[in-house]
Amino acid sequence: MADPRSDPAPARNPPPAFAGARIGLYGGSFxxxxxxxxxVAETALRRLGLQQVWWLVTPGNPLKVPGATPPAGSRRTAVAGLVGGGAAMAVTDFEAARGFRYSVQTLRFLAARHPDVHFVWIMGADSLASLHRWRDWRQLMACFPVAVVDRPGATRAALAAPAARAFARFRVPEQAARTLPGRRAPAWCFLHGPLDASSSSALRAAAGRSLRVPLR
Structure with missing residues (x-):
């Protein structure tokens, strides 16, 4: 494991944003x-007509074992390597510097900081399935419109989940997805389409197995 002292310091502020911008917020431990x-990010960018997606690399996941996640700086570097240097994708870990542990804190902060920006919260369908376990999840749904991108094996569980049922009357038809950034929350849309079966847990398991293979 890398020495945390060599990890890049987190940014204090989020990326810049101009009035009227349509920006997706994609949070995760990655x-x-x-x-x-x-x-997920590219689907939301295209289907919602966004100008940019901010990848919010979280300090950790409160629902997972503490200390099991590498430092945010190293994960930020990995995400930057994944998305490349295009202007449509911005990578930040400012939540760590601000001391935010929960997504709802971040959304409230951004709503106050950029009241004239059209933010959309982006999540995979697997996250919607467990959203009712998140801190203040109802308030989170009321901060910004939410785009849910389908994930392999998660469709039924997501659409039957407590959060989907609780906000059923605020669901936006998929054919109107491009209107989502301009809508007032709560509003959410489920985006179907081609699926990618990549999984962080599977990649971690594979990495663990490779470390246990004896040298010959």
């Missing part, structure tokens, strides 16, 4: 980032 994450 441990490690993979093609499935990029597929």
């Amino acid at each position: 441990n490690p980032p993979h093609a499935g994450h990029r597929h």
Whole structure:
């Protein structure tokens, strides 16, 4: 494991944004980032007509074992390597510098900092399936419109989940997805389409197996 002292310091502020911009917020631990994450971000960017997606590399996941996640700086570097240097994707770990542990804190901060920006919260369908376990999840749904991108094996669980049922009347038809950034929350849209089966947990398991293979 890398020495945390050599890890890049987190940014204090989010990326710059101009009034009227349509920006997607894609939060996660990204441990490690993979093609499935990029597929979710690119799908939202294209289907919602966004100008940019901010990858919010979180300090950790409160629902997972503490200390099991590498430092945010190293994960930020990995995400930057995955998405490349294009202007449509911005990578930041400012939540660590601000001391934010929960996504709802981040969304409230951004709503106050950029009241004239059209933000959309982006998540995979697997995250919607467990959203009811998140801190203040109802308030989170009320901060910004939410785009849910389908993930392999998660479709039914996501659409039957407590969060989907609780906000069923605020679901936007998929054919109107491009209107989502301009809508007032709560509003959410489920985006179907081609799927990418990449998985962080599978990649971590594979990495663990490779470390246990004896040298010959």
